[in-house]
Amino acid sequence: MDASSPDIADPDEASPALLICEHCDTVHRRRPLARGEVAECARCGAVLERCRGMPAGTMLALVLTALVVFVQATLWPIVTLGLNGQYVAATLWDVIHMMWLDHSQVVAVLAAATLFVFPLCKILVLGWLLLYARTGRRAPGFRRLMVALHHLGPWTMSEVFVLGALVSIVKAHLYFDVIPNPGIYAYAALMLLITVFAGIDLTRLWDDTCDEDAEVAP
Structure with a gap:
């Protein structure tokens, strides 16, 4: 992937096009x-935007x-x-419930949070923001939701679950007859979609949208 470094600007210069x-x-x-x-940052090399x-x-x-894929992955075996x-x-x-009954409550809670709660929150928040962003507007609660979206990113671990499930299926073949069900394929599709979103610079929503209240302010 090609990389480019913006010019270092004067911090006191009033310009809307600064990073x-x-x-x-x-x-x-x-x-x-x-x-x-x-x-990329000219000083430390960190990614500024994509x-x-x-x-x-x-x-x-x-x-x-x-x-849709998330609902299918959750409901299907x-x-x-x-x-x-x-x-x-x-x-x-079923797996989370069995872990809870097997006195692995901490693991069960972490699995429920990282595989269901956090991914669902990220999908719903992103959908809410984009629903307004289509018309160049900022959704209600835009700033708080963008911050929440930033913090939710590292906690969506569907890809880790898919890889772990595939390893477990291979090992379980030594003891059981193992038949992959549609749920695992749905999670694999969800992993691909999450990978696509990971390559999108969502911070551009700050520049591509405007606050309606700011427009009508004198």
Whole structure:
């Protein structure tokens, strides 16, 4: 991926097209980025912004797709285990419930939070923001939701779950008849969608939207 570094700007210069590095506080002058380019800090090399290359309407469609896939992944069985002709299918909540009954409450709570609560919150918050961003407006609670979205990012661990589930399925073949169910494929699709969102610079929503209250203010 190509990288570009904006010019270092004078902090006292009044310009709407400035970028501030959140790691070293260096102020840069923003340059237009082509598709696939990344702006890096000239001092510490941290990523300042990425070329989004995707309109808000397209991102909203992806969010709605992710929501549908998320519901399917949660409700559909993940895997079926068979032993001596008896088969048992388990959904995500079946697995969490079994961990809770097996005196692994902490692991059960972490699994429920990282695989259900946090991803669902991220999808709903992002969808709410993009619903207004399509028309260039900021959604109610925009600032607080953008901050919350930033903190939710590291806690959505669907990709870790998919990799762990695939390893477990391979190892379980030594003892059981293992049949992957649609739920695991839905989680795999969700992992791909999350990867797509990870490459989108959502901070551009600050520049692409405006506050309606600020517009009508004298």
